[in-house]
Amino acid sequence: MRHVELDPYAEVNWATATRCKANLHAHTTCSDGALSPAEVIDAYAARGYDALAITDHDTYGNDSGTGAATWPWSAHGRDPDELGMLAVRGTEFTGDPVSASIPHLTSWFHDLWRPEDPFTARNEDLDWILTTLDERGAASAWAHPTRGGELRVHGGAADWFVERHLRHAHLRGFEVYSGTGRRSPIDSSALYDRVLTLQRRRGVGVPLWANAADDSHAADEIGFDYHVHLVEERSTAALRDSLERGSYLVVQDPEGGRLERHLDDGDGFWTAAPAVTRLEVGRSAIRIDAERCARIEWISDGEVVHTGAALHLDAAGLGSYVRAVLHGDRGARTLTQPFLLAVPAP
Numbered sequence: 001m002r003h004v005e006l007d008p009y010a011e012v013n014w015a016t017a018t019r020c021k022a023n024l025h026a027h028t029t030c031s032d033g034a035l036s037p038a039e040v041i042d043a044y045a046a047r048g049y050d051a052l053a054i055t056d057h058d059t060y061g062n063d064s065g066t067g068a069a070t071w072p073w074s075a076h077g078r079d080p081d082e083l084g085m086l087a088v089r090g091t092e093f094t095g096d097p098v099s100a101s102i103p104h105l106t107s108w109f110h111d112l113w114r115p116e117d118p119f120t121a122r123n124e125d126l127d128w129i130l131t132t133l134d135e136r137g138a139a140s141a142w143a144h145p146t147r148g149g150e151l152r153v154h155g156g157a158a159d160w161f162v163e164r165h166l167r168h169a170h171l172r173g174f175e176v177y178s179g180t181g182r183r184s185p186i187d188s189s190a191l192y193d194r195v196l197t198l199q200r201r202r203g204v205g206v207p208l209w210a211n212a213a214d215d216s217h218a219a220d221e222i223g224f225d226y227h228v229h230l231v232e233e234r235s236t237a238a239l240r241d242s243l244e245r246g247s248y249l250v251v252q253d254p255e256g257g258r259l260e261r262h263l264d265d266g267d268g269f270w271t272a273a274p275a276v277t278r279l280e281v282g283r284s285a286i287r288i289d290a291e292r293c294a295r296i297e298w299i300s301d302g303e304v305v306h307t308g309a310a311l312h313l314d315a316a317g318l319g320s321y322v323r324a325v326l327h328g329d330r331g332a333r334t335l336t337q338p339f340l341l342a343v344p345a346p
């Protein structure tokens with residue numbers, strides 16, 4: 001029988017954990033967004049978000065060569081402490097958007113784009129960007145990995161992502177759902193499963209974690225795709241730790257654009273998407289307790305292998321990992337991160 005080799009939720013104490021609602025990919029007038037940074041911050045605050053990263057294209061910071069400054073929030077008259085939010089410093093590296101010269105990468109917790117950085121000259125040099133982000137202590141995730149133009153550049157092949165993940169330790173995430181509120185939402189889940197399968201074959205110990213983000217550029221694109229980080233305290237350090245360990249759930253809610261969909265349940269504002277209350281990994285099964293959940297599917301090596309709250313580890317079709325998709329009201333879904341599986345040596 002298979003056993004769980006890596007459980008990303010192993011350190012979560014479900015009795016004491018608090019849930020941190022985060023969107024880590026959003027745009028403002030500092031690049032091609034329609035809302036100012038203050039308006040974007042206020043829109044996420046109104047929907048009960050605990051954490052937000054403004055990730056304008058190839059810019060942030062007061063010292064940015066472009067003069068566009070999304071960091072710190074105080075430059076826009078907003079105090080994260082007063083709002084009860086965590087401000088995450090971020091950017092989206094995009095190269096030349098017309099030629100789609102590099103796949104887009106959202107990146108956090110770093111200061112790349114200082115005046116002394118030769119960034120403008122090297123913004124299409126992905127290897128340099130990734131190496132520099134490694135050195136600067138960043139954490140990053142691939143944004144909308146199956147979007148058309150960029151897919152042509154890197155071929156959309158799983159091994160492209162696996163190779164870079166092997167070389168750059170700060171790569172952590174893969175946006176499975178992007179911009180559900182936008183005109184062309186992007187679902188990269190099929191490629192994500194191919195990446196996970198190949199990573200297992202290559203012996204990668206910690207996979208790229210599933211991410212979801214609004215990639216919002218306008219008021220009606222806010223509130224659809226977000227993370228629920230399971231942390232003991234709402235702090236930037238705890239959020240970062242959760243991003244690295246994979247101790248979070250991913251939500252896609254096609255109705256999330258409606259403000260009234262984000263309801264206060266006494267422990268934060270949550271949309272009607274399924275809420276995981278407990279996740280238990282045993283010797284013979286993985287079991288999920290959830291609210292607002294109609295159906296739980298288990299996906300292994302790209303195939304649905306089981307439906308139900310408990311997955312037995314001797315189920316037919318189980319491969320090298322398994323992840324759960326919880327289906328809820330009006331198309332809303334909540335994803336767990338992948339659990340890595342192994343067969344004990346004889």
Ligand SMILES: [Zn+2]
Binds near residue numbers: 092094104143144
């Ligand atoms: Zn992008």
Ligand SMILES: [Zn+2]
Binds near residue numbers: 025026027092215
């Ligand atoms: Zn974006």
